[in-house]
Amino acid sequence: MANEDKQFVTEITPQDEDFSRWYIDVIKKADLMDYSPVRGCIVFKPDGYEIWEHIQEELDRRFKETGHRNAYFPLFIPESFFQKEKEHVEGFNPELPWVTEAGGEKLEERLAIRPTSETMIGHMYEKWIQSYRDLPVLINQWANVVRWEKRTLPFLRTSEFLWQEGHTAHENEQDAREETMRMLEIYRDFVENYLAIPVIVGQKTPSEKFAGAVDTYSIEAMMKDGRAVQAGTSHYLGTNFANAFDIQYLNRDNVREYVHTTSWGVSTRLIGSLIMVHGDDRGLALPPKVAPKQVMIIPIGPPKTRDAVVGRADELFAELKQAGVRVGIDDRGDIRPGWKFNEYEMRGVPVRLEIGPRDMENGVCVLVSRISGEKKVVSQDNLVEEVKAMLEQVHNEMFERAKAFREEHFYSVDTLEEMKASMDEKRGFTLAGWCGSEACESHVKEETGATSRNIPFEPEVTKTTCLVCGEAAKHTVVFARAY
Amino acid sequence: MANEDKQFVTEITPQDEDFSRWYIDVIKKADLMDYSPVRGCIVFKPDGYEIWEHIQEELDRRFKETGHRNAYFPLFIPESFFQKEKEHVEGFNPELPWVTEAGGEKLEERLAIRPTSETMIGHMYEKWIQSYRDLPVLINQWANVVRWEKRTLPFLRTSEFLWQEGHTAHENEQDAREETMRMLEIYRDFVENYLAIPVIVGQKTPSEKFAGAVDTYSIEAMMKDGRAVQAGTSHYLGTNFANAFDIQYLNRDNVREYVHTTSWGVSTRLIGSLIMVHGDDRGLALPPKVAPKQVMIIPIGPPKTRDAVVGRADELFAELKQAGVRVGIDDRGDIRPGWKFNEYEMRGVPVRLEIGPRDMENGVCVLVSRISGEKKVVSQDNLVEEVKAMLEQVHNEMFERAKAFREEHFYSVDTLEEMKASMDEKRGFTLAGWCGSEACESHVKEETGATSRNIPFEPEVTKTTCLVCGEAAKHTVVFARAY
CATH class of the missing domain: 3.30.110.30 (C-terminal domain of ProRS)
Known part of the structure; x- marks a missing residue:
């Protein structure tokens, strides 16, 4: 390894030396985020934000497939709303930011920035739900929320973060509990099969449940320092919020009853989780299904063959792009391939595609896995399939490694x-x-x-x-x- | 027309009688929104929000196609940031809501809720941009913003609204001006060819330009009451924000220079615009490309043939859905077809598909345009193509009508x-x-x-x-x- 490469690699603190520093080094160096001038709030830079976009696309698809629709509720929640559910106010009050002035005037009632929207949505559901014919109500919201945290950590715990919050209302406990479990299972399946993170599915103890829930269920993931991240939660809220906001409906026997509600959410902390689960001392390792670039093409070889190789690499790039692969190409002539290899490994690109003059002659190229380092010589004729198979392989390698790590710990x-x-x-x-x-x-x-x-x-x-x-x-x- | 239908139709105030009441009647009755308990903030209900989702999908695609990437910046902006650009603070200060307390403590510096993000993004760009190699920076953000408006109107002017804001930085004036015009043209093309709203493209006078811009360009649409809506704006900001936030770069001659920036945005007021441009006394008329349901299938005929007709209608539904058409079916047996016709006209569904027993025998069905009322008998064998052609026709009818109306006025x-x-x-x-x-x-x-x-x-x-x-x-x- 050349000196320039070595030095490059050692800029990232090794995980075993200081895992927290490793984490900050990696997310800064891979350009996923930056600190903002507002305490505890980060800027999601394009590569960080794009991971969230891929998470959104797939979850949104799964929510709609199961009958949910998106809506949008106000950012501001009147102070009186929080008073209506006792546990809820106790749980969230210490973390609320308050708007006290607006438009040049002091407000009559303070407005909280939403930390979650059960109260606002409860208030609206009371207006919308009259009869069993209006049920179930299956709504999701993609939004920013704010919890004024004392100790923050990029992606994993920030004062403002992005999330989705599902809020549903049902005729009875059974329907609501089924919904709670359905969404928990969607989260489990998504986090395992999309983010390659194995999780432990279970129920929270009463002291750890959501403020205002009857029962909270979670999926828990193990980071590479052995600590846990709650990667998603689904709550059966019983009639707690229905009572607080008087959400009653006329049931099939013409009797007024309280609805049973659920809520469920995942947030941008998933980004932090997948970094801490999969990353290593070389840098990020991004699950192929959410990686901004899934494949990076690097043409190699001496200057005299350069134009021809880059020309062929451009064709492969176009072919993969056409096939829906998120592919990049780094054909800069003034930077050595070894440096590029390290750079895209550090950025977590799942598959590297190398092509040199001899590969060209033989009609092949080389695919390299970010996880196992396995190099596979593949025919250019069959490139799209080979690349897709390699991406699948990398996903499986990530999941299996993470699972093995969890079992060892x-x-x-x-x-x-x-x-x-x-x-x-x-x-x-x-x-x-x-x-x-x-x-x-x-x-x-x-x-x-x-x-x-x-x-x-x-x-x-x-x-x-x-x-x-x-x-x-x-x-x-x-x-x-x-x- | 039966009494039940007549009464139904007359629930909407005629446009000529009171256009504002017509507007509120229609958006409430078509279930697009509801008022929230927070002054000037609305709830986007699923049918209203889905229009926004379709707007987002297409604009996002166009932004990415032209090299932009999404990012996310904090909701909160420190008070001192607004002071840095004189016109900007004067323009926005009267409308800002202020967070003064958070996490149980009074804040040392008040935080505004963003009305737009030039200042926050300017602060970050100062950190990110060092050299001409870092330029251009082409970033977009999808976000909520707040402007504490005195007089509000659902979708068109709300205290909190949803929008996208593009923020770019360039080496020189020419590049920045080209970007300003590129995005203006994307807006024009999108609003005309996607929302079927003809617009007038031009430059704002100095007194009407964005607070802090050198030049502001807009697209202006005419509502059915003859009033204008500014449907999108693109600003050349010169070096105003670069000066305010000290965004300098080392140019190709190794000399420090200020970057030239642009910003551009459209918002959920597009939803209000398309309602006021296309709606009529029968209710909403939604442009096919953003309508939550593009086609509504209504089986008709006497009870004895009902099961067979509904069976065939279900097959057509599946076929259209499979082909990517957003299709619905209303096969409720206890509601008369006439009532359904009015209902989905009121909801603005662009195309109605009727199928009855005789149509079944003949292998045809009937497509009806929401705009012209034209009925077209089409072969079931060719249904997907016929439906797509009819959707295109409805789009063109909408655009031509709106254009003719504008010319008349x-x-x-x-x-x-x-x-x-x-x-x-x-x-x-x-x-x-x-x-x-x-x-x-x-x-x-x-x-x-x-x-x-x-x-x-x-x-x-x-x-x-x-x-x-x-x-x-x-x-x-x-x-x-x-x-």
């Missing part, structure tokens, strides 16, 4: 002592029995810094005693330190 | 007296000569309520004297009362 413990040792000595998730008391749960947090992530639907083992009090375990819970 | 005057008479007696746009003085321009406004809309690039006639002072005319200007 998944522990099972029986006592608090074991949990402490596990958290201090190893990175990862820990499965333990829990009696169901909030006291034991918060004791774990105080002693280890780990919170309950969820009660997995399919735990690998079932625990019989609580790791804190030793009483009979009600649940087997995943604990982890979390972002 | 386009006047040319030589004196203020004529202008007054024109504005009082007729609805429409008025072309007049103008000497270029702000005094004459504001005199027209005081006397007639009309503002200068723009100086059209291609005026129908060229005026030689100013309509107010009688001095030599510098420009031929379109005046109109405007939303």
Whole structure:
């Protein structure tokens, strides 16, 4: 490796040295974001934003396929709305920014910037829903929301972030619970099969559920430092918001009843998650399905064959683009191929396509996987299929690696002592029995810094005693330190 | 017409009786929006929001095709940023909402909710742009913005609205001016060929230009009450924001220079415009390319043939859907076809497809244009092509009608007296000569309520004297009362 390349690579702090610095180095260097002059708010630069656009396209397609439609509700929420649901106001009040003046006048009632829209949407649903014929209401919103966080981290926890929030209303508990689970499963499938991130699906403990929900379900992903990210949540809200906003309907027996509501959301923290799950000391590694560039073409060889090789590379570029592959080409003559290889590896481009003079003669080119480094010589005649197969392969490699990593860092413990040792000595998730008391749960947090992530639907083992009090375990819970 | 149908139709106030009431009746009845509890903010209901989604898809495609990429900048703008560009702060300050508290604390510096993002983006560009190699920067943002308006009107003027704002930076004036014109032309082409709204393209007078721009260009559309809507604007900002935010770059001669910037935007007021341009006393008339439902299938005939007809209608529905047509079917057996015809005309569905037992026998169905009412019997064998042709025909009918209406309501005057008479007696746009003085321009406004809309690039006639002072005319200007 030439010096210039080596130096380049070492500009990124190694993950094992300082994972947080690695993360910041990578997202800055790969040009995904920049800090803004407003505390805790970032700028999504084009390469960062485009990841979000690909996430949006696919989720939006899946939401519509399951009968949901998009709508848009106001950014501002009157202060009185928050007072209507007790848990909700307690959960969100500390994080709200307040508009107190507008148009040169002091407002009579302060307006919060929405941290989530259950209250505003509850108010509107009360007007829209009269009878069972109006149900279900299946609405989603793509929007910015604001939570004034004390400690922020680009993508993963920012004061303003982008998300989607689904809000549905149903005739009864069963329909609403089915919806809650349907959306949770859409999230699981999307995050696993689109972002190549394996997740643990389960139910939040009461102390960790959404403020105002009856039950909250989540998918939890393991970052490469062993910490957890809650990658998506789906809430069964029961009749809590229906009560608060008086959303009643005339049922099939002509009796007035409260609707049952759900809400569910994922946000731009998915971008942070996929970086922390897949990235390595060489930089980003982007899942092919959301990568702004899926393939980067790099012509190689001596100056005398350069024009011919670049000419052929341009043709391959056009062919791949035509086939819907997001492809780039770097044909700059004054920059060495080795530097380019490192550059696009750092930027996380899933597949590199190399073509040189001998490849041209043989009618082939070389595809290189960002994950395994595997080099595959493929025929130019069959390029589109070969590239698509390689992208699929890279996706699978990413998922399998992430899954293997999670399995290596998944522990099972029986006592608090074991949990402490596990958290201090190893990175990862820990499965333990829990009696169901909030006291034991918060004791774990105080002693280890780990919170309950969820009660997995399919735990690998079932625990019989609580790791804190030793009483009979009600649940087997995943604990982890979390972002 | 049965009584039930008649009553239904008369629920919408006729346009000639009260155009404003007609507008509110139609958007409420067609379920496009609802008022929110926050002053001046509306809820975009699914059918209203979906029009915006189709506008977004196509504009986004055109922006990307011309080399632009999307990014996302913070909602909040520090107060000090507005102070940096004098005209800008004067223009926007009266309309700003201010966040003064957040996270339980009073903020050291107030944060405005963005009314537009030149200042925030200027601040970031200063960091990003070092050399001519970094130029041009071609970025667009899809976002919500807020302007605390005193008088609001759904879609056309709301305190919070949705828009896109392009922000580009260039090496020199020529490049920036070319970009300004390129985007103006994209808007013209989109609004005419996608929304079927003919527009007048031209330059704003200095008093009507964007606060902080050197030159502002606009496309102006005529509503059915003769008033104007500014449907899109593109600004050449010169080095005004570059000076304010110190955006300098090292040019090709290694000399530091200020960049030249542009900005350009269209907003959800396009939804209001297309309603006011195309709607009639029967209700909405939606341009086919952005209509949530392009075709509504209504099976007809007596009960005994109902199942067979509905069965065949379902097949046609599937075929059209498969072909990418946005199609609906209303096969409710307890509602009369006549009622349905009125309902979907009111909702503005461009094409109705009727199929009855005799049509089935003959292998045909009937397509009906929402605009001309023309009924066309078409073969079922050729349905997709026939439907696509009919959608194209409806688009053309809409454009031609709107254009004819505009021509009928386009006047040319030589004196203020004529202008007054024109504005009082007729609805429409008025072309007049103008000497270029702000005094004459504001005199027209005081006397007639009309503002200068723009100086059209291609005026129908060229005026030689100013309509107010009688001095030599510098420009031929379109005046109109405007939303």
